[in-house]
Amino acid sequence: MNAEAQKSAGFLGRGPVFWMAMFVVSIAALATLKLTGAIEGPALLILGLASMGLMVPAVLAGERRGCASQAMVKYNRRILIASFGYVLGLGIAMAVWNTYQPSGPVVFFLALLPTLPTFMMIWAMGRYLIDEDDKYLRFRTVQAALISLGFVLAIGIFWGFLETFELVPHIWAWWVLPVWAIGLGVAQLVMKVRGG
Template structure:
């Protein structure tokens, strides 16, 4: 069955199954949870360790997000073995990043870290980040479908563009002392949001072509 026809069939199935079967719902819930937690943290309603615990809990939205995303890809014939491995690896690395970041911040606030110990603690969220990079590179090597590989590369470029744009814009605002300092590790969630936006943009384009 051609991909366009599979796309039309998939959209009809999604309409019949309801909004809870759509990846966008769970992505919105996860981003909304992150926004609410960030607002509580900035307002001083919760401390940093509590914020990271809540952030880690909000990451559980990734489970139904990945599941419904894989179901969607399977229905439209775009679920390859390489994507299954990529989703599993990336989800594990994402949980490792949030866990490592939370532990590192908690240890830094509770103890007077210095020297090699501080360096080792700082690596806790770095290692999962490197695992994300390895996961993306490995997927591009393992993926045999040129169309799926192209979609992944475009999404990653959108994520990279988001990091460069937001980082440059905010960096200049910070240089002129218009905004407070933001830690550099925020580049990871900005990149992830940008990559998700890239995937959503390509899905909307595909939907528009199918309806047209």
């Protein structure tokens, strides 16, 4: 897309960095509101989904700039769907848990709501590696995934020992997904900036 066409696209013509920054700011604002108790329940879920909505123009802006293979376009779509499923499943599960305090098989089903979309994310990554024809792009994706895995392992091991020695509070294991995703994004950004 040439510069004139981008100007005519207006606000939605902004680049992926702008949309990612908006997403990070919105998530930070939601976390702050949640931690201060200013927002709870359905409002948190709705605003969380709205924040996730910022990922759509971020992905589209990246694709508009021509920096995505056909396999990456499919991967992006699959990850967006899975991410919305994750946020929706997590929101519904937490709302039902906090409101009704269910027991038995219902609790197992609630735990599956945010878990199943994570399986789709894992499948989407594997499918991308199969679909991607460009060996260099495939290598960069594997490299970024390994860097983010190392990031999660290092943080998990360090935090685990801090917990063992009772220096920090216990955290739930589902933190692995968001930390891995952040690590993946940072690794991809660093590799892009370094040009390798």
